Every structure is written in C-alpha cells, then in structure tokens.
Amino acid sequence: xxxxxxxxxxxxxxxxxxxxxxxxxxxxxxxxxxxxxxxxxxxxxxxxxxxxxxxxxxxxxxxxxxxxxxxxxxxxxxxxxxxxxxxxxxxxxxxxxxxxxxxxxxxxxxxxxxxxxxxxxxxxxxxxxxxxxxxxxxxxxxxxxxxxxxxxxxxxxxxxxxxxxxxxxxxxxxxxxxxxxxxxxxxxxxxxxxxxxxxxxxxxxxxxxxxxxxxxxxxxxxxxxxxxxxxxxxxxxxxxxxxxxxxxxxxxxxxxxxxxxxxxxxxxxxxxxxxxxxxxxxxxxxxxxxxxxxxxxxxxxxxxxxxxxxxxxxxxxxxxxxxxxxxxxxxxxxxxxxxxxxxxxxxxxxxxxxxxxxxxxxxxxxxxxxxxxxxxxxxxxxxxxxxxxxxxxxxxxxxxxxxxxxxxxxxxxxxxxxxxxxxxxxxxxxxxxxxxxxxxxxxxxxxxxxxxxxxxxxxxxxxxxxxxxxxxxxxxxxxxxxxx
Amino acid sequence: xxxxxxxxxxxxxxxxxxxxxxxxxxxxxxxxxxxxxxxxxxxxxxxxxxxxxxxxxxxxxxxxxxxxxxxxxxxxxxxxxxxxxxxxxxxxxxxxxxxxxxxxxxxxxxxxxxxxxxxxxxxxxxxxxxxxxxxxxxxxxxxxxxxxxxxxxxxxxxxxxxxxxxxxxxxxxxxxxxxxxxxxxxxxxxxxxxxxxxxxxxxxxxxxxxxxxxxxxxxxxxxxxxxxxxxxxxxxxxxxxxxxxxxxxxxxxxxxxxxxxxxxxxxxxxxxxxxxxxxxxxxxxxxxxxxxxxxxxxxxxxxxxxxxxxxxxxxxxxxxxxxxxxxxxxxxxxxxxxxxxxxxxxxxxxxxxxxxxxxxxxxxxxxxxxxxxxxxxxxxxxxxxxxxxxxxxxxxxxxxxxxxxxxxxxxxxxxxxxxxxxxxxxxxxxxxxxxxxxxxxxxxxxxxxxxxxxxxxxxxxxxxxxxxxxxxxxxxxxxxxxxx
Numbered sequence: 001x002x003x004x005x006x007x008x009x010x011x012x013x014x015x016x017x018x019x020x021x022x023x024x025x026x027x028x029x030x031x032x033x034x035x036x037x038x039x040x041x042x043x044x045x046x047x048x049x050x051x052x053x054x055x056x057x058x059x060x061x062x063x064x065x066x067x068x069x070x071x072x073x074x075x076x077x078x079x080x081x082x083x084x085x086x087x088x089x090x091x092x093x094x095x096x097x098x099x100x101x102x103x104x105x106x107x108x109x110x111x112x113x114x115x116x117x118x119x120x121x122x123x124x125x126x127x128x129x130x131x132x133x134x135x136x137x138x139x140x141x142x143x144x145x146x147x148x149x150x151x152x153x154x155x156x157x158x159x160x161x162x163x164x165x166x167x168x169x170x171x172x173x174x175x176x177x178x179x180x181x182x183x184x185x186x187x188x189x190x191x192x193x194x195x196x197x198x199x200x201x202x203x204x205x206x207x208x209x210x211x212x213x214x215x216x217x218x219x220x221x222x223x224x225x226x227x228x229x230x231x232x233x234x235x236x237x238x239x240x241x242x243x244x245x246x247x248x249x250x251x252x253x254x255x256x257x258x259x260x261x262x263x264x265x266x267x268x269x270x271x272x273x274x275x276x277x278x279x280x281x282x283x284x285x286x287x288x289x290x291x292x293x294x295x296x297x298x299x300x301x302x303x304x305x306x307x308x309x310x311x312x313x314x315x316x317x318x319x320x321x322x323x324x325x326x327x328x329x330x331x332x333x334x335x336x337x338x339x340x341x342x343x344x345x346x347x348x349x350x351x352x353x354x355x356x357x358x359x360x361x362x363x364x365x366x367x368x369x370x371x372x373x374x375x376x377x378x379x380x381x382x383x384x385x386x387x388x389x390x391x392x393x394x395x396x397x398x399x400x401x402x403x404x405x406x407x408x409x410x411x412x413x414x415x416x417x418x419x420x421x422x423x424x425x426x427x428x429x430x431x432x433x434x435x436x437x438x439x440x441x442x443x444x445x446x447x448x449x450x451x452x453x454x455x456x457x458x459x460x461x462x463x464x465x466x467x468x469x470x471x472x473x474x475x476x477x478x479x480x481x482x483x484x
Numbered sequence: 485x486x487x488x489x490x491x492x493x494x495x496x497x498x499x500x501x502x503x504x505x506x507x508x509x510x511x512x513x514x515x516x517x518x519x520x521x522x523x524x525x526x527x528x529x530x531x532x533x534x535x536x537x538x539x540x541x542x543x544x545x546x547x548x549x550x551x552x553x554x555x556x557x558x559x560x561x562x563x564x565x566x567x568x569x570x571x572x573x574x575x576x577x578x579x580x581x582x583x584x585x586x587x588x589x590x591x592x593x594x595x596x597x598x599x600x601x602x603x604x605x606x607x608x609x610x611x612x613x614x615x616x617x618x619x620x621x622x623x624x625x626x627x628x629x630x631x632x633x634x635x636x637x638x639x640x641x642x643x644x645x646x647x648x649x650x651x652x653x654x655x656x657x658x659x660x661x662x663x664x665x666x667x668x669x670x671x672x673x674x675x676x677x678x679x680x681x682x683x684x685x686x687x688x689x690x691x692x693x694x695x696x697x698x699x700x701x702x703x704x705x706x707x708x709x710x711x712x713x714x715x716x717x718x719x720x721x722x723x724x725x726x727x728x729x730x731x732x733x734x735x736x737x738x739x740x741x742x743x744x745x746x747x748x749x750x751x752x753x754x755x756x757x758x759x760x761x762x763x764x765x766x767x768x769x770x771x772x773x774x775x776x777x778x779x780x781x782x783x784x785x786x787x788x789x790x791x792x793x794x795x796x797x798x799x800x801x802x803x804x805x806x807x808x809x810x811x812x813x814x815x816x817x818x819x820x821x822x823x824x825x826x827x828x829x830x831x832x833x834x835x836x837x838x839x840x841x842x843x844x845x846x847x848x849x850x851x852x853x854x855x856x857x858x859x860x861x862x863x864x865x866x867x868x869x870x871x872x873x874x875x876x877x878x879x880x881x882x883x884x885x886x887x888x889x890x891x892x893x894x895x896x897x898x899x900x901x902x903x904x905x906x907x908x909x910x911x912x913x914x915x916x917x918x919x920x921x922x923x924x925x926x927x928x929x930x931x932x933x934x935x936x937x938x939x940x941x942x943x944x945x946x947x948x949x950x951x952x953x954x955x956x957x958x959x960x961x962x963x964x965x966x967x968x
Binding site: 008009010011012014015016017019020022023024058060061062063064065066068073074076077080081083084087089105106107109110111112113114147148150151154158159160161162164179180183184187224255256257292293305306307308309310311319320321323324327328330331333334335336337338339340341342 | 492493494495496498499500501503504506507508542544545546547548549550552557558560561564565567568571573589590591593594595596597598631632634635638642643644645646648663664667668671708739740741776777789790791792793794795803804805807808811812814815817818819820821822823824825826
C-alpha cells in the first residue's frame with residue numbers, strides 16, 4: 001500500500017497543467033506588487049515620492065470613485081429588505097419595479113433559486129431592450145442571464161469545446177485581447193488562434209489577417225469560434241458597420257461561431273462613432289448571413305453603471321440548433337442560477353425609468369454625467385499621450401481604456417531583455433515603483449512582436465486622471481533621458 | 485470554400501459530448517413537467533384533482549415559504565443603499581457591520597471588484613468562525629469565498645483535473661449523491677467512481693465498499709478525489725466520528741484528496757447526532773493524517789438562512805502545496821470575483837450578532853425557529869413514511885431531505901420497464917400527475933440496482949408538508965392496490 005508521509009497528493013507536476021499555463025495579466029504580478037506598495041505606504045513602512053498608488057489597471061469604475069446609479073441601488077435595496085416598501089424615501093416607480101420583480105421570484109424572495117437561465121420576466125425585458133436598440137425582434141428564449149459576462153462566455157465556450165476528428169477546437173482571439181479569452185481557452189485546453197488587430201487602421205479587423213490566422217491554424221486545430229470585442233478592450237476602437245460586414249462574411253465562409261463581446265456598447269465617445277451590434281448587422285445583411293449562429297455578451301460591470309461587484313450580465317444567443325440550446329440550458333442548470341441581485345441589476349439596466357417616471361430625470365442626469373465625464377477623459381488621455389515624445393495613441397473611441405504604443409530607445413529594450421522581461425513589462429514595473437501608477441503592460445494582452453504598449457483605464461476621476469498623466473509624463477521623459 | 489446554407493456550425497454531433505452526457509435530475513424533465521402543470525393550472529387550461537403543485541424537489545427554502553433572517557437582509561440593504569445609514573429603523577450593530585464591510589470594499593462600494601478569493605476581512609471572519617466551531621486554528625489564507633458552494637467545488641475539481649500517465653483522474657462519489665458531482669465530473673471529462681452508501685447502516689460509509697470501488701477503478705483511471713457529503717444529501721445521515729476516522733484512514737492509504745461537502749453543518753436534528761467537521765477529526769487524529777489535503781465547502785443557501793439566490797459560500801482548503809495554492813488563486817482570478825452581496829451574506833453567517841448586540845435576540849429567535857421547525861418536519865416525514873406499507877425510511881438526522889426506499893410490487897416494476905423507465909421515475913411521474921407532488925426519483929441520485937427510492941425535501945411549511953404527506957399516502961395506497 002502506498003504511503004506519502006510528508007508528500008502531498010496534489011503537486012505542480014500532477015495538477016491540471018492547463019491551469020499552470022493560464023495567464024490573467026489584469027490581476028497578475030504587477031498588480032500584486034502594487035497592492036504590496038499600497039499596504040506598505042498605509043503602514044508607513046516605506047518612503048516613496050508618492051502618497052498613493054493610482055490603480056489604472058482594471059476596469060473597476062466604483063473603485064475609482066464613480067458613484068452608483070441611485071435607481072439601481074434603490075431597487076436592489078427594496079427587493080432585499082421589503083420593509084422599505086413603507087418608506088416614503090423611495091419613488092413609486094422604484095417600488096413598482098421591485099414589486100414586479102419580487103412577484104416573479106419563487107416565494108416572493110430574492111433568496112430563492114430562479115430558473116437557471118434567469119427570471120423569465122427579466123429575460124423578456126432584455127429582449128425588449130435589444131429590440132429598442134436594434135429595431136429587430138428578439139426572442140426572450142434566446143436570452144440567458146449570467147453572473148457577469150464572464151460566466152456566460154465560459155458556458156458557451158464549454159458548449160462548443162469538442163475534439164472532432166482528433167483535432168481540438170480553435171478559438172480566434174484578437175491580439176491585443178482581454179485576457180479572459182486566452183485564460184478560458186487555456187483552462188478548457190482549447191487552441192487559441194491569434195489574429196492581430198491593425199494598429200495603423202485604428203485597431204480595425206483586417207480580413208486578410210483573419211484569413212492568414214485561420215489558414216495557418218487549420219493544420220493544428222479545428223477553428224470553431226471567432227471572438228470580436230467591440231468596442232475594443234484594451235484597444236478602445238468602435239468598429240464601423242463596413243468592417244463588421246466583412247468580418248461576418250469571413251466567419252460565414254469559414255463556418256465559425258460568432259462571439260461578439262459587446263459589454264462596452266454604452267461606452268462610445270468619439271464623434272462620428274456609433275455602436276452597431278453584430279446581431280443587427282448580420283440580420284440586416286439578409287440570407288444566408290441572417291441565419292448564422294451568434295452569441296452576444298453584455299454586462300452590468302461596464303457602461304455607465306459600472307456595477308462590477310454585483311455580477312450581472314446576459315447573453316443573447318441566436319440561430320442555435322434547438323437541441324444544442326437544450327444542452328446549453330442543461331449545462332447551466334447544474335450551476336443552479338445566477339445571483340438574483342445581479343439579475344435585478346440587469347433588469348434595471350435593460351428596463352430603466354422612462355419619461356414620466358418619478359426616477360427618470362435623476363437617472364438620465366446621473367447616466368449622462370458619467371458618460372460625458374468618461375468621454376472627456378477619453379480625449380484627454382489620448383491627446384496627452386500623443387503630445388509626448390515616444391508615444392503614439394489611437395483615439396479612445398469607446399470602452400474604458402487607452403492602449404498607447406511606446407517607441408522605446410534601444411538601450412531600454414536591452415535593459416529589459418537583460419532582465420529577461422518584455423520591454424513593456426519593464427516599463428510598467430519602473431513606472432509603478434517610481435510613480436505609483438499601476439497600468440498593465442502590453443505583454444498581458446498580446447502585441448505585434450517588436451512593438452510595446454500598455455493599457456491604462458480612463459477611470460480615475462478627472463483630478464486623479466490629471467495627476468496620473470502628470471506622474472506619467474515626468475517618469476516617461478526621465479526614462480527616455482536615462483536610456484537615450 | 486465551404487458553405488453551410490441552412491446547416492448550422494454547432495450541432496449535437498460536433499458539440500461538447502461531455503455536456504450531452506451530463507445529467508442534473510434536481511432540475512430535470514420531471515421538474516419541467518411540474519412547471520408546465522403549474523402554468524396550465526394558473527391559466528385554468530387543465531382540471532386536476534389538486535390546486536397547486538407542491539415542489540419538494542429542490543432545497544430551496546425561501547421558495548417554500550421560509551422567511552429570511554432579518555439581520556442578513558438589513559446588512560445587505562445598508563451596503564446597497566448607503567442613504568439608509570440615516571434611518572433609525574436599522575439597529576446599531578447592523579450599521580457597524582455594514583460600515584466595516586463597506587470600508588473593506590474598494591471605493592467603499594459593493595459595486596467594485598474584490599480580491600478574487602474574496603474580501604480579506606470576510607475571509608478572516610470565516611477563519612474565526614471555523615476556529616469557534618472546531619477549537620482548532622484556521623488560517624484565512626486557506627479560505628476562498630465563492631458564489632455558492634458549487635463554484636468552489638468546480639474550481640477545486642478543475643485544479644486537480646489532470647491526465648497522469650495516460651490515465652484520467654477519478655473522483656469517488658457517494659451513491660446516492662447530490663448530482664452536482666456527477667454533472668461536474670461529466671463536464672470536465674473526469675471519471676466518476678461510484679461507491680455505495682450503506683442503507684442498512686443508516687447510509688454510513690463502509691470502508692470495504694470504498695476499497696472495492698477504488699480497486700476496481702484503478703484499472704481504468706487514476707483515483708484522485710474522495711467526495712463525502714456530511715450531513716448527507718439526499719440521504720440525511722450525520723456521520724459518526726468513528727466513521728469519519730475510518731474514511732480518513734482509507735483516503736490516506738489510497739492517496740486521495742478529501743472533498744468534504746459540509747454545507748448542511750447547521751442542519752442537524754436527531755438526538756445524539758452531532759456534526760464533526762473533517763478538518764477537526766483529521767487534525768485531532770494527529771500525524772500523518774493531520775497533514776492531509778482537504779477542501780471543505782460551505783454555503784449560504786442551506787442552514788437556517790436558506791439564501792439560495794444570493795450565491796454566497798466559501799471553501800477552506802488546508803495543507804495544499806503553496807505553489808498549487810498559487811495556481812488555484814490564479815484560476816479564480818480569471819473569474820474576477822464572487823458576487824459581493826453573496827460575500828456580505830457569508831459574513832453575516834460566520835460573524836452573526838453576539839450576546840449584547842442589538843440584533844442578537846431577534847437573530848437567535850429567528851434562527852432557532854427555523855431549525856426547530858425543520859427538526860419537527862424531519863421527524864414527521866420519516867415517521868409518516870415508515871407507517872405506510874411498502875416504505876422504509878432511515879431517520880432524517882440532518883440536511884433537508886428524506887430518501888425513503890420504495891418496496892414496489894412486481895407489476896409496478898414491470899409497468900415501468902415496459903415504458904422504458906426506472907421504476908422510481910415511473911412512480912415519481914405518476915405521483916406528480918395524480919397529486920401535484922413533485923419529488924425527485926432515486927434514479928437521479930443513483931441507487932443500488934434493484935432498489936427504488938425518491939428524495940423529498942422537508943421544506944414545505946408545516947401545513948403544506950402535512951398536505952404533501954396526505955396526498956402521498958392516498959396515492960401510494962392506490963398505487964399499491966393498482967399494481968398488487
């Protein structure tokens with residue numbers, strides 16, 4: 001009989017190797033170091049030329065001082081503590097929404113499980129929201145609610161994760177990309193197929209690059225899924241309708257399942273830019289494109305609400321084989337249901353106060369204040385970076401990030417390589433240590449070899465955003481001087 | 485170039501076959517049929533000899549009329565809508581807890597992301613709770629918060645999911661079992677190793693049966709994990725300390741990672757029964773057992789709180805290789821964080837009002853009212869079933885379910901088989917159609933071949949529970965008569 005004394009049953013060698021390979025830079029070593037510095041500053045263990053770390057590494061709106069939308073929080077409070085229905089402090093439309101949602105919870109409690117796809121009436125409200133957005137019918141049975149977009153994305157990935165004729169499934173991922181995709185693809189032992197966004201065309205998708213990527217990949221895997229992030233993360237572009245049409249035609253030719261990550265659909269800032277949903281474009285293109293399978297993902301964590309901690313989101317999945325859809329619902333059922341608070345928040349987003357409702361004015365005022373302030377910061381950041389030597393930055397048309405390119409001196413590149421680091425990572429660590437500004441190096445998202453970038457959010461409130469840019473400017477000029 | 489006209493990219497044939505195999509009976513076809521009947525009754529489309537379906541299929545406390553604990557809901561309301569801090573309706577201890585938790589949220593908002601393992605102070609409160617429970621130290625760095633127990637269970641399963649020397653990992657699962665395990669093992673293409681609980685010894689674990697199961701399995705897979713559910717689901721037993729010690733020794737000999745599903749630790753009803761945590765027993769057994777790797781899971785969905793919809797829970801994972809633990813944290817980080825409302829609910833459970841606190845008396849009163857009513861129903865159900873011919877039912881010592889054995893007449897078994905159904909499923913469908921009582925057939929949990937059972941919750945409030953038993957009695961006697 002075997003005995004293991006001090007040995008462990010589970011080791012790095014015999015654990016899931018896919019988990020070892022998985023990387024998620026948005027919460028990686030640089031972020032851990034930033035937390036450590038902040039802790040040491042709080043405990044006055046170190047002296048630094050800055051008082052606080054500025055966290056521009058993650059799209060976490062409330063953490064950076066954005067205020068929650070009153071309407072959402074009031075509805076959430078009411079469904080949580082029903083004694084508040086007697087309070088005159090809550091507007092009538094808040095009370096009717098909360099009552100309607102509770103009436104649709106089992107036992108009139110948010111403490112009960114819901115259908116695994118979410119509460120039916122909320123799914124219907126989502127469908128109505130999509131209809132208003134696109135002017136095209138939406139069927140609530142195509143909607144699943146999820147705990148943030150991530151859970152929905154992972155469920156649909158897992159549904160498609162199948163070895164066919166001995167070949168693993170391939171997932172086309174934009175580079176640079178939001179690392180949830182590479183992480184989940186690694187976790188599920190699927191094959192990532194990287195395609196590069198075209199920085200010279202404002203991070204647009206080029207069909208010849210998509211074609212190159214898929215053709216090379218066919219030798220080693222079975223390409224099944226095309227992921228598009230629009231508006232882009234980390235790249236901030238908003239795709240034109242023409243570009244979307246080209247991509248849809250490409251996916252049709254290559255028999256790919258479309259994954260449209262559209263969580264930033266409310267975050268469009270630049271003049272002349274407009275969000276076009278993949279569903280709308282594909283439907284309006286008519287047959288055969290209008291029959292293509294598409295999953296579109298949305299979240300309560302972004303937009304103007306920024307409710308990351310609530311874990312609310314949904315997916316609309318169209319043209320799925322009905323038998324496959326039944327399998328998706330079965331897969332979801334083993335996870336019981338998404339958080340009811342997240343579902344309620346989703347309802348508030350897709351079914352907000354309408355003109356005439358008591359909450360309407362305040363809601364609109366709060367929403368437009370958040371979005372116009374973000375739009376100002378989007379312009380401020382790109383303009384500032386473009387004014388500095390050694391930076392080029394595409395306009396931040398949408399989402400919550402700038403992804404500037406760093407033109408580094410040869411000596412800086414050598415210094416990084418001698419430390420075994422990607423130069424973008426070296427730059428990011430230096431920036432953190434010297435200024436307390438925490439951004440994520442381009443290496444965490446992927447970049448064309450020999451190019452260097454970083455992602456900064458535009459989420460610090462305006463005075464802090466200006467301070468971030470000041471700290472960055474001083475550091476950057478010193479850095480160029482040091483390595484010139 | 486291929487073209488698929490009306491063909492779909494994703495079909496039953498080329499989708500993830502593991503998802504097709506996955507089964508989750510607690511939400512299976514019987515439950516869908518029950519929903520349909522209720523809908524038809526509501527819309528007055530059918531006439532049935534009953535007014536409503538009684539849902540005894542799922543451990544969903546609030547859906548069956550259990551009231552939420554005031555303290556938990558008040559804290560949740562306060563962290564959601566901070567204007568309530570001015571309200572005199574909220575006790576001071578509720579306000580201090582809510583304030584403390586908000587101070588530990590980034591940007592003082594529950595709308596921000598937390599650490600992926602959960603908010604540090606809540607993890608510390610969990611560790612203190614475990615110390616009070618066991619009288620043994622607990623390290624908060626061994627605690628991860630999760631969205632219900634299910635998410636934690638799936639993360640640790642995935643961590644261990646590794647093919648070693650060409651053999652897939654095996655997971656020992658009790659039969660009967662809570663189908664989350666078989667479903668997740670199927671989803672991850674791991675190998676289930678079924679071991680039978682001993683109905684004749686009140687659903688205890690027999691080491692010779694464990695040994696049989698693991699020895700047979702070694703030929704086809706690499707056994708890695710032993711799952712124990714205590715108190716038992718669906719079986720309601722509370723394991724004795726001696727039985728737990730035997731199981732730990734077995735796991736040690738066989739080099740198995742222990743999975744202790746202890747979500748029903750507060751639900752112990754029977755005289756002379758006591759909950760012993762695997763951690764406590766293993767630690768008190770001393771070396772070498774005290775060094776064994778163990779994951780213990782807890783949830784806000786069960787106990788006296790029954791907050792299923794909030795998705796709160798935690799896992800304590802001890803003696804893990806530090807490098808492996810880092811990998812677990814990395815895996816969690818790609819899912820961002822568990823819902824903050826669920827984390828707050830978890831905090832209320834592990835750090836409840838203490839004597840002298842303003843909320844203490846009401847909290848204790850509500851908690852003990854729920855638990856003593858459950859204890860009454862546990863006895864009522866088992867006694868009633870044992871009084872009927874053709875039933876034997878072990879005492880419901882804990883958890884929220886009875887799992888009686890049905891001794892069916894030969895003709896009933898034949899009738900079922902002629903319809904291609906398991907006799908337990910046949911019985912369950914007949915019961916549903918004729919009485920509106922929705923329970924889950926034993927086939928959904930597994931049972932010794934040739935034996936037939938069902939699981940009923942004890943969650944309907946007392947008058948409804950009595951009605952359930954009345955409907956069941958009449959149906960059962962008619963059924964025996966029809967097939968005698």
